[in-house]
Amino acid sequence: MISPARPPTRRIAVLLTGALALVSAATGCGAATGARPATDKVTSITALDYYTDETEHAQWGKVLTACGKTAGVRVEQTSVPGASLIPKVLQRASSRTLPDLLMLDNPDLQQIAQTGALTPLDRYGIDSGGFAKGILSAGTYKGKVYGLAPAVSTVVLFYNKDMLTEAGVAVPRTWNELKAAAAKLARPGRYGMAVDANATFEGTWQFLPFLWSNGGDERRLDTPQAAQALRLWVDLVKSGSMSKSVLNWTQADVHDQFVAGRTAMMINGPWRIPALNQDKNLHWGTAPVPVPRAGRTPITPLGGEVWTVPQNPFKARQEKAARVLACLNDRSTMRTLAEQHFTVPSRTAVAAQYAERTPSMAAFVENVEAARARTSRLGVGWPQAATGIYTAIQSALTGRQTPEEALRNGQQIATGH
Template identity: 75%
Template sequence: MISPAGRPTRRTAVRWAGALALALATTGCAGGTGAGSAAGEVTSITVLDYYTQRSEHTQWDQVLTACGKTAGVRVEHTSVPPASLVPRVLRQASSRTLPDLLMLDNADLQQVAQTGALTPLDQYGIDTSGFAEGILSAGTYDGKVYGLAPYVSTVALFYNKDMLAEAGVAVPRTWDELKEAAAELTRPGRHGMAVDASATFESSWQFLPFLWSNGGHEKQLDTPRAAQALRLWVDLVKDGSMSKSVLNWTQADVHDQFAAGRTAMMINGPWRTAALNDDEDLRWGVAPVPVPRAGQAPVTPLGGEVWTVPQSSSEERQKKAAEVLTCLNSASNTLTLAKQHFTVPSRTAVAARYAEQDPTMAVFVKSTEGARVRTGELGVRWPKAATGIYTAIQSALTGEQTPEEALRRAQQIATSD
């Protein structure tokens, strides 16, 4: 994913950035194959995303169709599996058939924009006001906005209300409280806490709130503050509060453990809300990710997909695509989409109203206000840092290396050529 609803898509995009640049250079970025692409009136545009799940694809198809009607065009909507999106973009670049409207995980935006494949949105007069700074930066490259996200997401702490009440445990707000609560909640057949610690970018995504909230930084991973964050996870596994199986659990697996009552707390995203609501026997709550010290606000990563207008040989097709993109990001559509996908509307005012309407989403709305974009500091080098982070997590949680040793290796990976 992301994969749907802002769940981080895990691909190492560095390898294809150069290839895409070469493809664009040789093809001249000619685009769109729909009606009217050569000259005259544009009657249809092509759209590409990775929303392959049937219900999700249908929901997006409906809003794209409606926005197409507003722009006076028919939308030819195609969805491919997340792992297939980038290879498809490469093929379409080389065959001069890039889509007119393209969705990208926000972590991939800078990689693609760097190649010259995308058009800056200011040339279409698109209004980018009303977005939180972090959210707008998700679609920004080299000072220009190339993509807008109708909704965004981040992570928080989910907890089983009944289990906490039975154990007399308060919802943890700090790391010390988290360790104490997780230990108290651990029983035979049940662990107190669960995270995704797999050898994937999802693990890096889940670790970032702990790294960032403690003053650690992706630019320099081998610091004492980063080691303290990693040691927290190590200690939870060592004392049995967290299963060693987290080394193999995806975010979906973590959710399944929580829903089945095999863990009392978990780190996860708002897209899990629909499934949790379907379980009538499960009483759950959500709170901010615990922080190192009381009174701090957690710094969480920003997830979500941005919609972009690729370069093409037809300015008219680009303009129509931009009209559809504008429609997708209207206040009413951002609210509708957020409700459908259990995410956070990108416009600040809309998100505030949403939090009032759905208190379970209030934590996520608050967290996204100060959320950071994964590529914000490292840009196209973020995938290397992410690889270093999940490699360090694996090494430290298995006991192969100390947190300090694991993070020194992570820094080497992050800065390697």
């Protein structure tokens, strides 16, 4: 799942020295590697994740400890900053000195599986039944499941109930309704709608529901469907219904605008709910992301982390790690994690029960049913396409190019020519 402060995708350019030391400890390099037992008498395994937030780390520590007990091992958990994880994983993949249990942001799985550093989970007999199709796709590489996510996230439309009631506006379900509602809700000091349109993968993440729900495709950005989706955002800015500052806002900034009453609606994720719940004077609701026209199903991107079992010479350790992974993805653990983190259980039946008990998560559960993994169509080529998308968004919203021109340029970036 995505923590409140964490963007949905991470790419890095710099390694932190301190983080390197932490990862080295977790991956068992140096003397620790040689000390790993090669027999069935495995008493401990290592696990690596990026849950560095103190509360989040502690919550996951309890879950890993409990699942370790079911497997008969102690789980030694190490958490490193998200920006440090993938470089170190790639560095250690070739030497097979990865930890026994490895957590990855789901768009990164393709890149790591491509190196041959992960083991397919079918060899351990892990139950992957009942998972939503998109969720299973997020952990799949070349037809083999390499990772499973206990819970996932996506984005929905948040709205201020009081503002909509005062303005006599119904919760928008279509793009036309969204434009009309945003215009009616806008007034001095307040915009009707807010999104994150910045020049990062976060901006792409927020645009995907509009692109995909209109039949757009990241494999071919220069299409009428993609241009129509981008035109919607352009029109919202041009009409004054949405601030031009969205070009620089993060998802956290969008949240702050909403809490401060400077926007009546926003696109955001469930990791914002704990903070929203702290403001007792803020009456908010959620709804599926509006679609181009009535009858369409919103298609949103999947966020969340998958757990994997890396390759190493010690099969007994891999078996133990697989048992812990299976426990993390059982129905009971899914419910616990979803309740702790405001995420959606990955098994459809569990998610449906969760939505009944937690109404604020019902829209997320609905959107997850048709949600799509960002790597489902392009695999390891996804980051380049994502760059092309957010570049096009920036060009169109600043007025430098029309949506059509911006997306043609974005397609060139996505394909490298």
